[in-house]
Amino acid sequence: MDDSRILELGIRIGRNTAKVNEYLAANNLPQPSFDLNAPSQFPIPDNETEIAAARKAVLHDCLELRALMFGPREYLESFQHNELVSQQIIARFKLAEAVPIGGEVTFAELADISGLHEIHLRKLLRLAIAQHIFCEPRPGVVAHSAASRLIAENKMLADWIRYSTDDLWHAAYHMGDALARYPGSEEPGETGFSLANKTSKDMFQFFAEKPELSLRFAAAMRFINGRPGLEPERVINGYHWDKVGKGGIGTVVDVGGSHGKICIELARRFPSLSFIVQDLDEQVVRDAERQRPEEVADRVRFMAHDFFKEQPVKGADVYFFRAVLHDWSDTYAAKILQAHIPALKLGAKILISEPVVPEPDKIPAGDALRIRANDLVMLELFNGGDREMADFKRLLEKAHHGFQFNGANQVPGSNHWIIEAEWMGE
Ligand SMILES: C[S@@+](CC[C@H](N)C(=O)[O-])C[C@H]1O[C@@H](n2cnc3c(N)ncnc32)[C@H](O)[C@@H]1O
The missing domain is CATH 1.10.10.10 (Winged helix-like DNA-binding domain superfamily/Winged helix DNA-binding domain)
Structure with missing residues (x-):
């Protein structure tokens, strides 16, 4: 009885549930519910790290207990292809x-x-x-x-669901065919997505010719940037933006920045910084520009630019890549970085904001499912994927020996990291 895993899990679930419940009661917060007027998000503020950890433990332990209670055979049968x-x-x-x-x-x-x-x-x-x-x-x-x-x-959520259950689902379904047809491919046009859509273009080039799809994708990205852990606030708190540039005056280029939400929030916080948000698709760029708040209009500019071509904004202090490089295989991610070299002044920073996959033995058991599933999204769509820290170092070296890896910090409360590299010259 003492070494019963199911009992251990059950007791821990009970204990942590009680902790969360007491917190809700003590703060007059509503009980979790799916009733019409229930809050849409679990009401634990960021600074309540202990309660947030208790809630996370309940979610993870419930999954493990459920699997154990099924046993291997029923567990396998419990996956429903119709879930979405x-x-x-x-x-x-x-x-x-x-x-x-x-x-x-x-x-x-x-x-x-x-x-x-x-x-x-x-x-x-x-x-x-x-x-x-x-x-x-x-x-x-x-x-x-x-x-x-x-x-x-929430239209952005509806757009996310449409993107996830349509584009992502089809791409996932065709991934097996793509892996069989193009073994080991690093090409963004040899993927589940390309087979599903009968195209040899990468998803972004394909969307660029279909304004409805590219605007829907941009809306889905806006939605993702509001998800717990991915809000602009995290990036603001995750880097010393006050030290960017000289005397606090500096320029940041958000490469593949889509909606520009991060730069808009940074501009509000740091009045002496200027921002240029670039993206491939003219439609997306103009739509984002229309939604830009007036008070930052003079310091947040939007520009259509293909990041595989030479970077036209020369001499900026920071080139910021958020959730961009993980879309691409090393060959293509290196091309993106190389396209920036002619624009880089000595000491310019490359900031990469995206997940870093922990080494296999360091992944918390409860996070493995999410980390592994997210990684596959980029394989299905572009033959890309999330990287471990050593992969980022290798990528920078592959792009050019002048990129010096300066270090990386995990953004507090997020699975994103901010990796800093510095241009040391040819
Ligand atoms: C995963 S999204 C990330 C968007 C944004 N940085 C964020 O964090 O929400 C990748 C972005 O890269 C842009 N992109 C893809 N290919 C591009 C290219 N060749 N040139 C410029 N931007 C591109 C897409 O349009 C998209 O906005």
Whole structure:
């Protein structure tokens, strides 16, 4: 009995759940729920690290306990290939927007609005309801849960779901074919994504010709930048931006910066820094420019630029790459860095902000699933992937011996790191 893992997990889950519960009660915070008006995010502030750790432990331990309670055979059978299909249909047929917040519709009415056959709609929504997305207060009647309400009210989240259940899902499905057809390929046009879309272009080039898809991707990126751990605030606190440039005056180029959210927040905080946000797609760049707050308009500029071509902004203090290099295999990531060399002054900094994969024996057990699954996204899409720290050092050396690795810090509360390299000259 003493060495029972399931008992150990059960006791720990109970203890940590009690900790979280006491915190909620002591702070008059609502109980977790999927009811219509429940908070959309678990209400633990950043500085409550102990409570946040207790919550994380519950989530991890529940997964392990569940797997052990299944046993190997039922565990394998418990994976459902249909798990995402309800979200795909909800996003594609805009079902969340079609249900009034706080009101009700019948399956028949929703079928009329969406153009789906009533019987199909009912099957799909009942799967969603079993996943806490929508509820069925009386048989045949649909209403919002907190989760479906979020999809209705947060367009960026809806765009993320559409991207994830459409583009990512198709790319993942075709990855096996791509690996068989192009073994060991580093080419961004020889992937699950390219086979799924019958193209030899990389995803971004492909999207650039389809404005609806590229704007949707940019919205999905905006959404990701609001996820816990990835908010602009983390990057601001994760680097000594006050030391950028001379006498506090400096220029930062956000390469592949899309929406420019990080630079907008940095500009608010550091009035003597100027920013240039670059991205491939003219549409995305202009859309981001339109959404730029007026108060930073003179210090945050947007520019269309292909980062495989020579960097046109010469002599900046920092070239910032956030969630960019992990998209690309070493061959292409090195090309991106090399395209910057003609623009670099001595001492210019290359900042890379993205996940660093811990060495296999250092990955916390509860994080392995997320880390490994995220890594595969870039393989499915571009033949890229997340790197370990040694891989970053190798990449910098491969790009040019003039890039000196200065060190790296994990951004507090985030899986992103900020890696600093410095240009030491040819
Ligand atoms: C994963 S997103 C990251 C966006 C942003 N840095 C962030 O953290 O949210 C990668 C970005 O690289 C841009 N990109 C891809 N290929 C590019 C190219 N050849 N030149 C410039 N930008 C490119 C994409 O449009 C996209 O905005």
